Amino acid sequence: MTDNSPTLSNKMPSDAESQSPSPAPTKRTWNAFLNEHVEHHNAAIPLAWQSFLTGLIDLILYSRSQVWVGFQTGNMVQFSGNIAQYMLPDYQRQPLLTLERVLSILSFFLGSFVAAVGAKYLGDRTRKWLFLNSVLQSCLLWGAAAILLTRPEDEQPTFQYFPAVLTLSAWSMGMQAAAAQKLTSPHFATTVAFTATITQIAADPNLFKLKSAVRDKRVVGIFSLCVGAGVGEMLLYANTNLRGAMAIVAGFKLIQAFMWFLPKPSPPK
Template sequence: MSETLPTNTKDSPTPSSSLSKSAKPSSTPSIKERFEALIDAPGSTNLISIYACFLTGLTSSPSFTACYIWCGFQTGNVAQLGLAIARTFSPIGERTYGFQKPDQQALTSLLSFWIGTSLGRLGDKIGARRRTWLVLASSIQALLAMAASLAAHYSGQSGIATSRGEPSWTNPLGMTALAFISATMGIQGIVGKRVGSPMNTTVVLTTTWVEIFNDPLLFAFKYTPSRDIRIAGGFAVFFGAFVSRAILDGGGQAAALGVLAGFRMIQVIWWFFIPDKPVKADKA
């Protein structure tokens, strides 16, 4: 006499249920979801941080060539303004009253940098590591670089200073170009800081050099991210300044700033290739 074995309905899914599971398509994030996603930072941002350092050199070269002002390195501008005030009380040499043109340019750059970096508050509200903010920030920088190119072109000045006492970009349009690119550096500084770049803000490399030469693996004969990524960032600034000056000599200040805007747009697109932040699986 044969026996019929009982069937466990819980452990043995019906053919229809298994079919429905296998037929379920994999979910692909929509464009909106891609924008709203958090990027994998700082884990996947090393290359784009090095690229940002390249943009620092590319941006700083036109301002220094025009008026000996570093549009991103604001320590020198603050010190210059202090010296400008001290000269009014100097017992040695000729006293100067009021801000001279180089001092006005330093002040313009500093104030514009402050305005640019203050946009980081908007980024904090949106999400400092959210792709929406990173794309928006880079897009604003590209537009500011385009505006700086137009302002420099219509300023009617060469964009090349003959001496520290005779700077270029002295008229309103030239000062506007300086203000725009200084603001781009302010935005880049807060983005680099919030993303957690190995180069800190990607704008000023003083802290980066300190960290490089105090790295315990400085002389290690192997790949060392803490050292090698930072060194790459330093050389990227150097290379960016070199490229910018070469473009400026060949095509003028407007061309150099126009190329800068193009490189900023590359950064806009690049943010979409940074992986999303991994989602941790819920514990059972």
């Protein structure tokens, strides 16, 4: 009778196979790290920080100029009202506000356009583009802060300098909004406008449930925005005032750049 049972050599691996070294782990180069893709579900911290900065910068600039640099819906409505003032007889017109509002709208648009072009060439979700985008935003805010630091603290907005401050700030906010939009976060949106987010929270079927990840992240975005506005009001009340507050915002934006190194990478689509 033939013995069909497997031999010992078929059961056990050879000595050479058992002692062969495991393949060395692939080293993570700096270039590979910068080219990693970031998805919104791993980027809650930097997106919440951006929402915080939106509330901060919009509050401190609107308090002095009555012009938004992030909430462009308000600017468009107010600018349309300014235009209507020129059509009405014997009506008090506001040429400086009219100019500042249209400059804010245009600068936000151009900032978004530049960010879209940069994302096209560097990858809209790569760490290197998100980092570079935030650094450029910080430089724009530092420029606005530098202009303010050359002026007396209590000086009211004039044609001489304040349009440039708003232009640089709105350009920065446009770049932030475009970068956030490319991440297509359903919770933080563009980290600038949250009207739709409020509607989504109200319409959420899990609104009154104890746990709801989607609802909670949306609430975090709105909460971050409101906290930023509160911090901005405190900075204006303190000795920092507008000039110091703008410099702080520029520094916070630079911190934002390094926050893009925190999220776990995701495979590119």
